[in-house]
Amino acid sequence: MLQVTEIFKSIQGESSYAGLPCAFVRLTGCNLRCTWCDTKYAFHGGKEMSQQDIIAAVDKLFEETKMSRTARSKRVLRGRRTKNPLQGSQESSHAQQSFSPLPHRKLVEVTGGEPLLQEEVYPLMQKFIETGYTVLLETGGSLLLDRVPQPVIKIVDLKAPASGEANKNRMENLDHLNPEDEIKFVIQDRQDYEWARSLIHQHHLENKAGILMSPVFDVLDLRNLAEWILQDKLPVRLQTQLHKHIWGKDSIGV
Ligand code: SF4
Numbered sequence: 001m002l003q004v005t006e007i008f009k010s011i012q013g014e015s016s017y018a019g020l021p022c023a024f025v026r027l028t029g030c031n032l033r034c035t036w037c038d039t040k041y042a043f044h045g046g047k048e049m050s051q052q053d054i055i056a057a058v059d060k061l062f063e064e065t066k067m068s069r070t071a072r073s074k075r076v077l078r079g080r081r082t083k084n085p086l087q088g089s090q091e092s093s094h095a096q097q098s099f100s101p102l103p104h105r106k107l108v109e110v111t112g113g114e115p116l117l118q119e120e121v122y123p124l125m126q127k128f129i130e131t132g133y134t135v136l137l138e139t140g141g142s143l144l145l146d147r148v149p150q151p152v153i154k155i156v157d158l159k160a161p162a163s164g165e166a167n168k169n170r171m172e173n174l175d176h177l178n179p180e181d182e183i184k185f186v187i188q189d190r191q192d193y194e195w196a197r198s199l200i201h202q203h204h205l206e207n208k209a210g211i212l213m214s215p216v217f218d219v220l221d222l223r224n225l226a227e228w229i230l231q232d233k234l235p236v237r238l239q240t241q242l243h244k245h246i247w248g249k250d251s252i253g254v
Contacts (some may be wrong), residue, residue, distance in 0.1 A: 002120050003028040004049045005042040005113065006252075009061040012107065013243030015155050017136060017212060022107040023058045027121065030113040032140050034163040035217045036188060041252060051124050055131060064127055101249040111138040116148075125152050141170040145176040154181040155212075160195055162188035162216075174208055181209040185236075188216040193228050206235040209220050214239045217249055 003084070012022035028046030038102040049057075053116070106130055115121050116139050126149045128135045137148060141157040142165070148154055156173060159165040163186065177183070183198040183205055196213065205211055213236045215225045222240055229238055 001048045001050055002054065002118050002124065003046045004054065005046040006059045007054065007061070011246060012109065012136075013156055013241045013246075014184070014214065014235065014239055015136065015212060017107060018239060019241050020107055022109055022136075023061050025054055025058065025108065025110050025124075027110065027112045027115040027118055029117050030140070031117060032114065032142055032159070032165045032168060034140075034159065034165050034186075036077055036163065036186065036219065037109075038217070038249075039113065050122065051127055054124060055127060058108055058128075058133075059131075092135070105134045106132065107136065108133045109136040109138055112140075114140050114143065116143040116145075122149065125149050134162060140168075141163075141173060142170060144170060145173045148176070154178075154209075155184055156181065156209075157184050157186065158196070158199065160185055160187060160192035162192050166195075171203075174203060174205070177209040180208060182212050183209050184212040184214070186214055186216055187225060188219055190228075193225065197232060197234060200234065200236070211236040212239050213237070214241065217241050 005028045007023070007025050009021065009023045012018050012020045026042055028042055028044065030039075030043055031038075100113045110121060110125055110128075115137065125135050125137065129149060135149075135152045136155055137152050138155045139157070141147070141159060145156065146152060152179065154176070158169050185192070187193050187196060199205065200211060211234075213229065213234075214223065215222055217240075222238075226238055228234075229236060241249075
């Protein structure tokens with residue numbers, strides 16, 4: 001059994017898959033306490049669910065969308081969204097590779113909290129793969145990635161100093177990345193940026209995976225970060241949290 005905070009379908013807001021419809025399985029619990037965390041509601045509570053029930057809930061979200069796409073479009077225009085069923089050089093070659101997000105396949109992201117805290121997440125991800133999903137795993141980078149099934153696309157945080165959790169980064173995880181995986185830096189200020197820049201250069205991160213850099217929402221100006229990246233010719237993909245622009249920064253379950 002797994003402890004689940006929410007399951008919902010939305011537009012993927014981050015990563016190279018941003019903009020695509022995606023189902024999210026948010027598992028409960030986290031071993032970190034990032035200062036800017038926007039999913040504190042996933043630290044506790046949730047509902048116990050079997051692997052089978054989780055997959056059925058995600059399947060249902062895709063079936064419902066297929067059957068009622070027109071109705072859903074009208075609902076979205078009115079500002080309502082699908083209900084959470086629980087309520088109740090190498091740079092360009094990599095960029096081309098990672099920007100092939102197989103939009104014809106169903107996309108599911110396993111996230112948290114910290115999803116790797118729950119032992120049963122491994123067979124869950126494997127089952128999603130076998131069922132035909134493209135699986136994204138969003139993880140905080142403090143736990144080893146060595147048992148994540150190979151086809152899963154790992155999006156791994158490297159926590160910068162302002163998060164308060166930089167000492168938890170498991171740098172050996174860099175050896176468990178595939179070219180299609182992504183390393184994510186959330187940047188709060190110039191000091192975070194310079195720390196990330198130095199890490200990128202020191203470890204040649206662009207040779208290991210795609211690199212994402214996003215500002216802490218409503219704290220660091222997107223334009224400032226864009227200008228720093230351009231000035232330094234940093235081999236990263238600038239991103240913003242698209243879902244917050246669509247539905248507002250405090251929306252949950254979207
Ligand atoms: S790892 Fe993610 S869920 Fe955990 S405290 Fe940090 S931002 Fe929040």
